[in-house]
Amino acid sequence: MRGDFFEITHLQAFTGGMPVLFDRCCDMPDLERRIAMLQRSAAPQEAAAVLLAALAHAAPDEETRLIEALLATSQPRAIAHVIGRLHEFNDFVRRVSAVPPKCLDDALTLVRRGGGTRTLLNAASLLRSLAEPSLAHHLAAMLESHREDVPEQAGEALLDMFSGKLAASGRLALSRDGRDALDGAIAASMDRYRIHRRDELLIAAALLSASPGPKLAAILAQPDHPAVLAMRRAARRVNEPLVRRQLIRWIGIDQLRAQALRCLHEVRLPNHRDEMLRDRHLLLSARRRRAMARVEKPASCLPSPAELMSMTPFGQAAVVDLMVALRAPAGAQLRTLRAMRHLPSPFVRMKAAHAASLHVSEEATLYEESAALDNDSAVASVALAGLRLRGREINPGVLARVERHRHRAGARWAAARLASSQASSFFARWLALDERSRLAAAHRVMDRDSAGMTEQLQQRIATGGRMEVIPAISLARRLGLCDVVRRELIARANDEDARVASAVVSALGSLADVEVIRVLTQSLDHANSRVRANAIESLRSQNDSVVEQMKPFVEGRENRARANATLMVLHHERERGIEHLRDMLTDGDPLHRISAVWAARRGRVHEAAWEIDRLAEDDPLPEVRVRAASARRLLATHDMELVTA
Amino acid sequence: MMEMMAHIFWPSLLAFIGLAAASIAIISLLRSERAMTCRRLEAAFGLSGRERRALARLSRQSGIDRAALLISRGCFDAAMKRLEGQVRNRTGEEALRQRLFNSETAAYS
Numbered sequence: 001m002r003g004d005f006f007e008i009t010h011l012q013a014f015t016g017g018m019p020v021l022f023d024r025c026c027d028m029p030d031l032e033r034r035i036a037m038l039q040r041s042a043a044p045q046e047a048a049a050v051l052l053a054a055l056a057h058a059a060p061d062e063e064t065r066l067i068e069a070l071l072a073t074s075q076p077r078a079i080a081h082v083i084g085r086l087h088e089f090n091d092f093v094r095r096v097s098a099v100p101p102k103c104l105d106d107a108l109t110l111v112r113r114g115g116g117t118r119t120l121l122n123a124a125s126l127l128r129s130l131a132e133p134s135l136a137h138h139l140a141a142m143l144e145s146h147r148e149d150v151p152e153q154a155g156e157a158l159l160d161m162f163s164g165k166l167a168a169s170g171r172l173a174l175s176r177d178g179r180d181a182l183d184g185a186i187a188a189s190m191d192r193y194r195i196h197r198r199d200e201l202l203i204a205a206a207l208l209s210a211s212p213g214p215k216l217a218a219i220l221a222q223p224d225h226p227a228v229l230a231m232r233r234a235a236r237r238v239n240e241p242l243v244r245r246q247l248i249r250w251i252g253i254d255q256l257r258a259q260a261l262r263c264l265h266e267v268r269l270p271n272h273r274d275e276m277l278r279d280r281h282l283l284l285s286a287r288r289r290r291a292m293a294r295v296e297k298p299a300s301c302l303p304s305p306a307e308l309m310s311m312t313p314f315g316q317a318a319v320v321d322l323m324v325a326l327r328a329p330a331g332a333q334l335r336t337l338r339a340m341r342h343l344p345s346p347f348v349r350m351k352a353a354h355a356a357s358l359h360v361s362e363e364a365t366l367y368e369e370s371a372a373l374d375n376d377s378a379v380a381s382v383a384l385a386g387l388r389l390r391g392r393e394i395n396p397g398v399l400a401r402v403e404r405h406r407h408r409a410g411a412r413w414a415a416a417r418l419a420s421s422q423a424s425s426f427f428a429r430w431l432a433l434d435e436r437s438r439l440a441a442a443h444r445v446m447d448r449d450s451a452g453m454t455e456q457l458q459q460r461i462a463t464g465g466r467m468e469v470i471p472a473i474s475l476a477r478r479l480g481l482c483d484v485v486r487r488e489l490i491a492r493a494n495d496e497d498a499r500v501a502s503a504v505v506s507a508l509g510s511l512a513d514v515e516v517i518r519v520l521t522q523s524l525d526h527a528n529s530r531v532r533a534n535a536i537e538s539l540r541s542q543n544d545s546v547v548e549q550m551k552p553f554v555e556g557r558e559n560r561a562r563a564n565a566t567l568m569v570l571h572h573e574r575e576r577g578i579e580h581l582r583d584m585l586t587d588g589d590p591l592h593r594i595s596a597v598w599a600a601r602r603g604r605v606h607e608a609a610w611e612i613d614r615l616a617e618d619d620p621l622p623e624v625r626v627r628a629a630s631a632r633r634l635l636a637t638h639d640m641e642l643v644t645a
Numbered sequence: 646m647m648e649m650m651a652h653i654f655w656p657s658l659l660a661f662i663g664l665a666a667a668s669i670a671i672i673s674l675l676r677s678e679r680a681m682t683c684r685r686l687e688a689a690f691g692l693s694g695r696e697r698r699a700l701a702r703l704s705r706q707s708g709i710d711r712a713a714l715l716i717s718r719g720c721f722d723a724a725m726k727r728l729e730g731q732v733r734n735r736t737g738e739e740a741l742r743q744r745l746f747n748s749e750t751a752a753y754s
Contacts (some may be wrong), residue, residue: 031716031717031718034715034716035716036715037686037689037690038682038686038712041682041685041686041689042682042685042712043678046678046679047682049679049710050679050682050710050712050713050716051713051716053709053713053720054710054712054713054716054717054719054720055717056709056713056720057709057713057717057719057720057722057723058717058719058720059717059718059719059722060719062718062719066716066717134751296669369744376673405692
């Protein structure tokens, strides 16, 4: 603002309430102020008329500001004028966008009624950038314009509006009002297709036909409608990206299905296939899958190895889905799968391995066997899963290679599979197997070669080192072969290695004869406390002649042996055993109290419940309290079961 | 004949006159609105009676809206240019231009 000014309030009466701002003594206002004064002194409609008159002869440096003022009036006539000059003032597109939609709608109506070619082109361009569905009917109306280039521009703008509103799911991401507006605009134009014959409208209608509104649905329901016939023809133009991208979707739409199925094989170029398979998730739909069975030339829909290599990994992975959905001939499918075997993307190889598992041929098995040796563990896993599902005998040579492969899970599986074949093979790798796989494999070998298995077990228990003999004894126990290896077990009962001796003593507990009792009784004097404790535990189920021998252990200071001995006494003389247990529960050594809680729990000694309660509440050691509380709960549950019974 | 006059001519004539009167009223209303806006602007700019008359003359002779002449320098210059060769004495208009847009560049000369 230039200069100072002052108000002469008493003159306001002569100016219709407007303050008199400028007098001869001060500078006149600049354009900004003059416009502000106009906006204050006149109604918007009147101000717009004055501004339009001013804009007709305005100096170049005044035009921008005058247009801004025109837009501020929000008068349709003013906005229509601005639209007519948008090609001169590109910066105003955004400002025009900010005008309320209703005013813009009225302005565009004025433009359509009386605008020249340039104005209409400006309007189409504006609508394209706005992408406002409620204004789509203007574009639809412009399709019928006889002015040069206007129908083309309007058609492209209309199509842009649709393709820009398509969400990732391929459906229109619009509000209900927006959807209704588009539906109305497209339906009206489809009805007048014979007049304008714009292909862009057909593609837009085809895009919308995935979820048409009521008006468009009514037109689509007429198979002989000229626009519907033309739309079907347009759906075969696979050279147009918008058509290619929608082909998979259209397979699910009744009106366009036949055309889409007929031209699917015409999409040949790798990048075109990529575009077409962009919506590969749609192939999972059951309706589309059923329709895919009617595709023309299904084998031609699959890419050659060279074409496959030129596709993006996403497209390559989608080819697998396409192949499965197409139900192409098995030979063509396997040819494509073989080509995929050498693709760099592990995801694609994995999908190919999975697809191969759906085939039952020998060639597919060979494919999976080679895929099981893939450097990527995920691919190898999928191939191995496929091989497993086949349930057929796998070539031992392949298994041996998989066993040496760096894929750990696969190697373990192959080792377990090889170990299950025969006893020699089992004992060649049994220590490398985890306990579960080892037991499963041992059971299978027992079914096939029990003699060999028994012989090998006896040999290992008799002569094996500690690393072998302990697992062998454990396996014999699990397989119920202790009786068979009884002689070898007794021979190693006095082994120098305490761990071997304790394993033997534990295993002998399942046998009951004089010699075994003799060996176990001897073990009561073993130097190692663990062996002694195990011997007492093994002797528990034997006759009561050994109870008297428990006295030193019951009164001894080895907690494990004492607990086992107490359990044995409980087993044969319950009253005496309970007394010993109470003594142990009140022992000063926390280890003895913990072992006593274990024994009470194991022997279900409800008579010691009070002592256990005391421990659970008052014991100074938290671990004892926790174990006592746990034992108390178990005994309480047992009580309940007894009552229920 | 008289009957036809009574049933057709007079009602049509009355309707025509009524329509014309309504149109005139609307137009005069709009004009008065425009004139009011213009008067308000002139008063706000503090124009004297002579200056107002010069502005009205310029508007009438150039055919450019009076309020627009007050708003845009380009309009004023365009109006002055239209008067070139037609009106010899433009002193009043030039003085008015000098006062309205005194610090802005003249473009009509």
